[in-house]
Amino acid sequence: MVIYYRATVRKSGMGRLVAATAVVILVILLDILSGGKVRAEIRAGAATLSRWSSALGSHVWGSGIFTSRAALESQNAVLAAQLSDLSESAGMAATLQQQNDQLRALVHLAAASPGLTAPVVSSLSASPYGTFLIGVGGGESVSPGDLVLTEGGFVIGRVSHVGAGTALVAEIFAPGASQDAVIDGTSVTLSGSGGGNAQTEVPRGLVLAVGDPVVVPEFGQRPVGIVGAVASTSASASQQVYVRLPSNLSALQFVYVTPPNN
C-alpha cells in the first residue's frame, strides 16, 4: 500500500512540485540577501529578449502579411500621436504659465537639468506593479530615486532599481501608489490607477478646470499630469478629480532621466 502510494506520488509530479516550491523560495531569499543581484541578471536578459521580440514583431508586421490592417493601424497611431502631442503641449503651456507667474517674482534663472535620454526597453503593460525597464543603468550614473520625465517634462516615475545596463522605473501613478501633489494651489494626495492615471477628492467649493496642471513640490514643482475630468454630485461635499498624463504612456519610446535635485 505504502509502496503503491509512494509510486503514485512520484509519478504524479508531487515531488517535483515540492522541489520547485523550495527552489522558488530559495531564489527569492537569495535575491533579498544579495541586494537584488538575481533580479538584475534576469532584467538584463529580459531587456535583450524584449528588444529581439520587438525587432521580430516589426519584421513580421512589415512583411506585408497584415498589410491592410497595418496601414489602418499605422494611420491611427500617427493621428493618436498628433493628438497626444497637442494635448501635452496644451498641458505644458498651462503648467509653464502657472510656473511663470511664480518665477516672475524670482530673478533666478532656471538652469537646465542635467540628465540623459534613455530608451524604454520593455512593455509598459507587462508589469503588474506599474514598473518598466529603461536601457540605461549604473554604468551611465543612473541611481535609485532619479526622476524619469517625458519629452514634455512631465514626471512619470522614479528609478527604483539600477542594474549594469538597465534600470527599473516605478511609475508615479502605479496602481495603489499615492503621491502628494498640488492642483491650483491646493494640496491633494493622488491615488494612482496605472497607465498614467490617478484620482483624488477635493472639496466641492474648489473650482477646477479640465487641463489644470498638477505639480509635485517634492519634484521641484515639476508637473506630473493635468486634470482630465472633474465629477461631482449635489449630494456630496467633495468632488472627484481625475488626473491623467497628457501623453500616451504606452507609446513612449524614450524618456529623460534626471537627478531629483535638479
Next chain:
Amino acid sequence: MSRLPTTSIRIVLFALGLIGLLIGPWVLTLIAVVLLSLRFRAWEALLLGLMTDLLWAPSGGFLHSFPFFTIGAIIIVWGLEPLRRQLLSSA
C-alpha cells in the same frame, strides 16, 4: 496517447504566461498560472510567479518589494491541490 495533449497544453499555457510576462498584459500571466494550477501540479506556474517578481517588483521598503506574485502562485498551486486531486483521481 493522452500524454502528448497534456504536455502540449502545459507548454502552450506556459508560453502564454511568458508572453504576458515579457510583452504584456500581465493578466495573461495570471490567467496562465491559474489555468496551469487548475489541472496540473505545475511547477511552471511557480516559475512564472517568480519571474514576474524578479522582473517587475520595485525595490524599496518591505511592502514595495514583497514578492506578491511568487507567494500568490504558491498559494494558488498548493491551494488548488485538493481540487486537482479530485480531478486527477477521477480522470
